[in-house]
Amino acid sequence: xxxxxSQTKWHLDDRQLQRLVEIRHDLHxxxxxGYEEHRTSKAIQAELTDAGVxxxxxxxxxxxxxxxxxxxxxxxxxxxxxxxxxxxxxEATGLPWASTHPGQxxxxxxxxxxxxxxxxxxALAEEATAGTLERxxxxxxxxxxxxxxxxxxxxxxxxxxxxxxxFSVEKMFGLHGWPGLDAGIVGTKDGPLLxxxxxxxxxxxxxxxxxxxxxxxxxxxVAAAATVAGLQTIVSRNVDPLDAAVVSVxxxxxxxAFNVIPMSxxxxxxxxxxxxxIQDLIEARITAVAESIASAHDCKATxxxxxxxxxTENHPDATNRFREIARAEVGADRxxxxxxxxxGGEDFAYYGQVVPACFFLxxxxxxxxxxxxxxxxxRYDFNDSTIETGVRLFRRLAMEA
Numbered sequence: 171x172x173x174x175x176s177q178t179k180w181h182l183d184d185r186q187l188q189r190l191v192e193i194r195h196d197l198h199x200x201x202x203x204g205y206e207e208h209r210t211s212k213a214i215q216a217e218l219t220d221a222g223v224x225x226x227x228x229x230x231x232x233x234x235x236x237x238x239x240x241x242x243x244x245x246x247x248x249x250x251x252x253x254x255x256x257x258x259x260x261e262a263t264g265l266p267w268a269s270t271h272p273g274q275x276x277x278x279x280x281x282x283x284x285x286x287x288x289x290x291x292x293a294l295a296e297e298a299t300a301g302t303l304e305r306x307x308x309x310x311x312x313x314x315x316x317x318x319x320x321x322x323x324x325x326x327x328x329x330x331x332x333x334x335x336x337f338s339v340e341k342m343f344g345l346h347g348w349p350g351l352d353a354g355i356v357g358t359k360d361g362p363l364l365x366x367x368x369x370x371x372x373x374x375x376x377x378x379x380x381x382x383x384x385x386x387x388x389x390x391x392v393a394a395a396a397t398v399a400g401l402q403t404i405v406s407r408n409v410d411p412l413d414a415a416v417v418s419v420x421x422x423x424x425x426x427a428f429n430v431i432p433m434s435x436x437x438x439x440x441x442x443x444x445x446x447x448i449q450d451l452i453e454a455r456i457t458a459v460a461e462s463i464a465s466a467h468d469c470k471a472t473x474x475x476x477x478x479x480x481x482t483e484n485h486p487d488a489t490n491r492f493r494e495i496a497r498a499e500v501g502a503d504r505x506x507x508x509x510x511x512x513x514g515g516e517d518f519a520y521y522g523q524v525v526p527a528c529f530f531l532x533x534x535x536x537x538x539x540x541x542x543x544x545x546x547x548x549r550y551d552f553n554d555s556t557i558e559t560g561v562r563l564f565r566r567l568a569m570e571a
Contacts (some may be wrong), residue, residue, distance in 0.1 A: 172257055173223075177305050179550060180293075180562065180565070180566075181558065181562070182289065182558050182562075186226070186289070187557065187558055188510055190285050190286075190288070190289045190557050190561070191290060191554050191557065192275075192287050192537075193213075193217065194281050194282055194552065194557065195266075195267035196213065196215065196223040196553060197210060197281035197285065198265075198267050198268075198269070198275075198276045198281045198551070198552070199267045199268065199269060199270050199539065200235040200269075200270060200271065201256030201257075201269050201271055201274045201275050201276045201281070202255065202256055202271070202274065203255055203256055203257065203258055203274055203286065203315055203316070204255045204314030204315070204316055204317065204320065205230075205232065205233060205255075205313055205314050205318055205320070206233070206255075206345045207233040207255055207256075207313050207314075208232075209232070209253050210238075210254050210255075210565035211227060211232075211233040211234075211235055211254070211311075211313075212424075214235050214254065214284065214288065214311050215227055215235060215418065216254070217288045217291075217292075218237050218288070218291060221288075221291055221292040221295045222295050222405055223237050223238075223239055223291050223292075223295050224237065224239070224557050225237035225238070226334050226335075227457070228326060229327045229329065229334065230312060230313050230314070230320050230323035230327055231313065231314070231320075231323060232309075232310065232325045233313040233314075234312050234313050234320065234323070234327070234329075234496065235311040235449075236298075236308065236309070236310060236311070236329045236335055237291060237308070237309040237311070237322070237333045237335075237399065238306060238307065238308045238309065238335035238336065238337060239291070239295055239298050239303065239306065239307050239309075239337075240298065240303075240306050240337075240372075241295050241298065241303045241304050241305045241306045241307070242301060242303065242304050243304050243305060244305075245305060245306070245340075245459050246305075246306075246337060246338050246340035247305060247306035247308040247335070247338065247339050247340065247412070248305055248306075248307050248308070248339070248341055248343070248567060248568045248571050249288055249307075249309075249310060249330060249339035249340075249341065249342040249343065249521070249525070250290060250307065250308070250310070250342075250343055250344070250564050250567065251287070251308045251309075251310040251311075251312060251321075251343070251344040251500060251518060251521060252280070252283040252284045252286065252287035252309075252310070252312070252343065252344070253280045253283055253312055253313075253315035253320070253321075253459065253517075254276075254280055254283075254284050254286075254311050254312065254313055255280055255313050255314050255318070255320070256269075256274050256275055256276045256316075257274070257275060257276070257277045257278060257316055257542075257546060258274060258528050258549060259274070259275050259277045259397050259546065259548050260272065261277070261507050261548055262548035262549050263273035263548070263549055263550075263551050264386055265551060268287065270448075273350065273357060274344075275406060275548065276551075276552070277545065277546050277547060277548060277550045278315075278316065278545050278546060278550070279346070279347035279365050279534070279545070279550070279552040280348070281552055282347050282552030282553075282556070282557065283345065283346070283560075284311065284506060286532075286557055286558055286560035286564060287309055287311065287555065287564060289558075289560075289561035289564075290309070290560075290561050290564035290568065291309055293448075293561060293565045294307055294565060294568050294569075296439035297565075297569065299350050301428055302484075302488075302569075303569060304569070305567070305568070305571075307335055308329070308330075308335045308339050308534070309492025310324055310329055310377060310521075312324045312517075313404070313434075314418070315353045315516070315517050316326070316520075317478075318477075319479070319520075320516055320517065321517035321518060321519070321520040321521060322418045322517060322520040325520050325521065325523075325524055326521075330342070330371055330373070330521065330524050330525060332525075336571075337520045337569050339524075339525055340463075340525060340526075341487075341488045341526050341527065341528075341571055342488070342493070342521040342522065342525050342526070342527040342528075342569050343488070343492065343527070343528050343529075343530070343571065344521070344527070344530075344562070345529070345530050345531070345532045345533075345560055345563070345564070346516070346529065346530075346531055346532065346544075346566055347362060347532050347534045347552050347556065348531035348532060348533055348534055348544060349496040349530075349533070349534045349535055349542045349543065349550070350425070350476065350533075351392070351531060351534065351535060351537060351539075352533045352535045352537065353533050353534060353536055353537060353555050353556050353559075354500070354504055354531065354533060354537075354555075354556065354559055354564065355410070355505075355506055355533035356496050356500060356504060356505055356506070356531065356532055356559070357505050357506040357507065357529055357530065357531045358492060358493070358507075358508060358528060358529070358531065359484060359489070359504070359507060359508040359509070359511070359532070360445045360484055360486050360489050360529040361479050361483055361484060361486075361511075361535070362438055362445075362483050362484075362509060362513070362515075363482050363483070363484055363508065363511050363512045363516075363529055364481070364482035364512055364514050364515060364516045364519070364529070365442040365443060365444055365481060365482075365483070365511060365513045365514065365515055366418070366430050366442065366443050366444070366446075366449050366477075366478070366479060366481045366515065366519075367440065367442055367478040367479045367514070368440065368441045368443075368452075368453070368474070368475065368477050368482050369415030369438070369439070369441075369475075369476045369478060370437075370438065370439055370440075370456050370473065370474065370475045371421075371436065371437070371438045371439060371473070371474045371476075371488050372394075372397065372436070372437040372438070372456075372460045372469050372471055372472070372473050372474075373435075373436055373471070373472045373474075374390040374393050374394050374397065374434060374435045374436075374437070374460075374464050374469050374470070375387055375390060375433065375434045375438055375469060375470045375471075375472070376388035376390035376393065376431075376432075376433060376434065376435075376467075376469040378430060378431055378432065378433040379507050380429065380430065380431070381429045381430055381431050381503055382432060383429070386562035387431050388469050389422060389431050389433060389467070389469075390431075390433065390435040390469050391424050391431070391432065392424065392436050392467060393435070393463060393466075393469040393471075394422060394424060394435035394437055396466075396515045397431060397437060397459065397463045397464065397471070397549070398419050398437065398459050398461050398466065400459045400460075401417050401419060401439075401456060401459055401460070403457045404417050404418070404452060404456065404459065404569055405417055405458070408451060408455050409448060409451065409452070413443075413445065413448050414442075414443070414444050414494065414510075414511065414513065415441075415442065415443045415444075415448050415452060416440070416441065416442035416555075417439065417440075417441050417443075417452060417456065418439050418440050418477070419438070419439040420438060420439045420440060421436065421437060421438030421439065422435070422436075422437055423435065423436045424436065437460075441453070441475075442493075442513040442515070443481075444481055444511055445481070446481075449477070453477075456473060456475060457473045457475065460473050461473065466556050470563055477555055478515060479516060479517045479519050479521045480516055480518040480520070480523065481513040481519060482515075482516045482522065482529055483506075483519070484527065484528050484529060485522065485526035485527055485528065487513065487526050488526040488528035488571075489528045490529055491528070491567075491571050492528045492530055492567065493505060495532075495566050495570055495571065496563060497562065499562055499563055499566050500559060500562070508531065508547070514545075517525070518530065530563075532556055532559060532560050532563075533556065534552065534553045534556060535553075536555075537552060
């Protein structure tokens with residue numbers, strides 16, 4: 171049997187898989203939001219210690235964990251990443267392992283991502299003991315993916331360059347559970363997979379007055395309403411129709427009484443793009459549109475534009491290697507090419523700015539089901555039947571990528 175054949179035949183046994191399901195359910199029942207994942211971090215450390223895997227905790231503000239396993243060579247390592255934080259959402263699944271923390275839940279499947287990487291860590295530790303792990307592997311358990319930029323802080327703390335682990339990382343791989351794909355299916359694409367994710371806030375200042383005499387004031391609400399409409403022209407009239415972009419106003423606040431025109435109004439929202447040029451264009455146009463429309467209504471607009479996560483862009487070399495390994499491990503019929511990017515954001519992007527990286531999607535939709543709850547839904551739950559597929563792919567990427 172060839173080395174590749176032997177890799178294809180590897181599976182978790184029933185006991186191992188049941189243990190991982192128990193870990194996932196425990197993490198799901200005890201969700202913690204970004205930079206507050208103290209119990210989660212301790213659970214990860216306990217599993218790594220039990221598996222005999224070296225690690226350092228307290229990274230990225232206190233809850234990040236970096237683990238590593240030496241190989242038979244001293245060359246640079248393959249990096250694997252999982253995000254560990256939950257969302258501030260009230261769970262509505264009704265499952266036996268539902269969140270025990272009011273207002274917090276694992277609505278994006280990070281409990282599954284963490285479990286998959288813990289399973290891979292144990293499997294790779296066994297390979298290292300057997301002398302069959304050639305390349306070192308570095309495993310990143312990062313906090314605060316959901317808006318906190320934990321990935322960037324893990325990079326800044328030296329998790330890829332050899333300042334924490336005794337190995338630098340040469341290629342990086344990460345996964346995300348994906349409700350739009352059937353369980354057992356994996357997918358990826360070259361280039362942009364997920365969008366840059368920015369935030370904007372617009373404060374419109376007018377002059378308050380009695381609502382019965384609007385001519386005696388300067389109405390910030392009318393200016394705000396016109397600004398909301400005007401911002402929609404950025405994508406429809408300033409961005410090339412062949413470029414993907416989003417400008418969504420999601421916050422509109424003003425006033426507190428039915429008979430008073432207020433002094434100010436506040437708008438907020440998100441902007442998404444797939445190219446730096448479009449990101450620059452959107453930022454400039456949001457500012458110009460808001461200031462001009464406010465001025466036309468005799469008001470003043472102050473715009474704050476905050477750049478968030480960069481584009482999650484897959485490097486062709488790392489992505490092609492993932493495709494080869496996925497075909498061998500799960501079969502060519504279970505590997506799909508993602509035809510277009512999604513406009514969600516992901517801070518896995520920060521790893522790809524440092525080393526060649528590939529982010530791939532792990533199908534979640536149960537067999538025979540047309541749909542399942544989407545990410546960030548209060549009814550979402552990571553599909554336990556996909557844990558083994560994730561472990562197998564992470565294990566083989568570490569051994570052969």
